Amino acid sequence: MLRPLVIVAALLPFTASAATPESVDYRRLNVELVDSQIVPGYGRLADSAAALDAQAVRYCDGDVPLDALRTAWSDAFDAWQGVQHFRFGPIELFMRGMRMQFWPDPRNSVAATVDEALTKADPALLEDGGFDELTVPAQGFPAVEYLIYGDALAPGGYACGLLQTVTGGVSDMAAGTLEAWVDGEPSYREGVAHAGNGELHYQSDQEVTQDFFEAMHGALELVAEHKINRPLGASADAAKPKLAESWRSGRSLDNIRANLAAAEAMYLGKGEDGGFSRIVREVASDKKLDDLLRRAFKQTRGTADSITLPLEEAVADAGEREKLQKLAREAMALKSLFAQRLTVAIGIPLGFNSMDGD
Numbered sequence: 001m002l003r004p005l006v007i008v009a010a011l012l013p014f015t016a017s018a019a020t021p022e023s024v025d026y027r028r029l030n031v032e033l034v035d036s037q038i039v040p041g042y043g044r045l046a047d048s049a050a051a052l053d054a055q056a057v058r059y060c061d062g063d064v065p066l067d068a069l070r071t072a073w074s075d076a077f078d079a080w081q082g083v084q085h086f087r088f089g090p091i092e093l094f095m096r097g098m099r100m101q102f103w104p105d106p107r108n109s110v111a112a113t114v115d116e117a118l119t120k121a122d123p124a125l126l127e128d129g130g131f132d133e134l135t136v137p138a139q140g141f142p143a144v145e146y147l148i149y150g151d152a153l154a155p156g157g158y159a160c161g162l163l164q165t166v167t168g169g170v171s172d173m174a175a176g177t178l179e180a181w182v183d184g185e186p187s188y189r190e191g192v193a194h195a196g197n198g199e200l201h202y203q204s205d206q207e208v209t210q211d212f213f214e215a216m217h218g219a220l221e222l223v224a225e226h227k228i229n230r231p232l233g234a235s236a237d238a239a240k241p242k243l244a245e246s247w248r249s250g251r252s253l254d255n256i257r258a259n260l261a262a263a264e265a266m267y268l269g270k271g272e273d274g275g276f277s278r279i280v281r282e283v284a285s286d287k288k289l290d291d292l293l294r295r296a297f298k299q300t301r302g303t304a305d306s307i308t309l310p311l312e313e314a315v316a317d318a319g320e321r322e323k324l325q326k327l328a329r330e331a332m333a334l335k336s337l338f339a340q341r342l343t344v345a346i347g348i349p350l351g352f353n354s355m356d357g358d
Contacts, residue, residue, distance in 0.1 A: 041086075084259065096177060206348065
């Protein structure tokens, strides 16, 4: 079923009127993406992380059931998935990105470090500043998942105190990231809007656009190479479901759907008439490429929606496994279109891959 997309991509001629740096209003694109993707995305993360922290307190006080806490975690993790592909800006500072989510985790470091903290039961970890004393794998969303889907958590116990330390730290990092984008002096948003004229962060508008492009491109690689192929393994018998991103909560496929939606939103832009799509259609005058990319996103997201089992189960189910393999191929085909065709159309090279070495 992927074949029509691949054939069309192969037959589609390279655009004859590719954009040049002089013809593209990169600043307009950058500010649009900050205002339509970055600020709302990190705003949702900050709000939902604060709500998660509040629910952790209520659960540990015995005021809400575990299901309510798990729902709050899922809502916050959904918000994180919507900005997970942004590996530039304030999320880079203080290793916030890695501390927010230590993953991939092939050595199960999250479980090991959380278990170590639970065994030691150091009261200092429950005091102000305790979050910074935790090792990185024990600081983020996966650590919360391990606690709320494990056996150690109970209202009033040490594990509950540790949970509140972690959720408080996650909330603080989310709030700090949003604040740096909108309220810094200068803010990162101002740095994007005035790139190259003495402000901090960026020397040119093209440099900003390249970061956005690589985030969108990287989201597709993250889905195919890391979130699907790692747990998929070479065969159903060799599948490794515990390498899935959120296997404990069974929401790994939800993460993938959120990632694909976020990448598509960057391409389409605000109101589906902006983003990178506008440059392809209006500046590079390549309506065929834009139509192809839109269809590719629709097809890839449709394949993700067609999978009926959780990814952790689908990797070992014959029919659903085939859909996962198809989804990985489609995500990689879309990624290849970005690298080979979209870079030309928008006049931006593909630079360093931030997933290298993970």
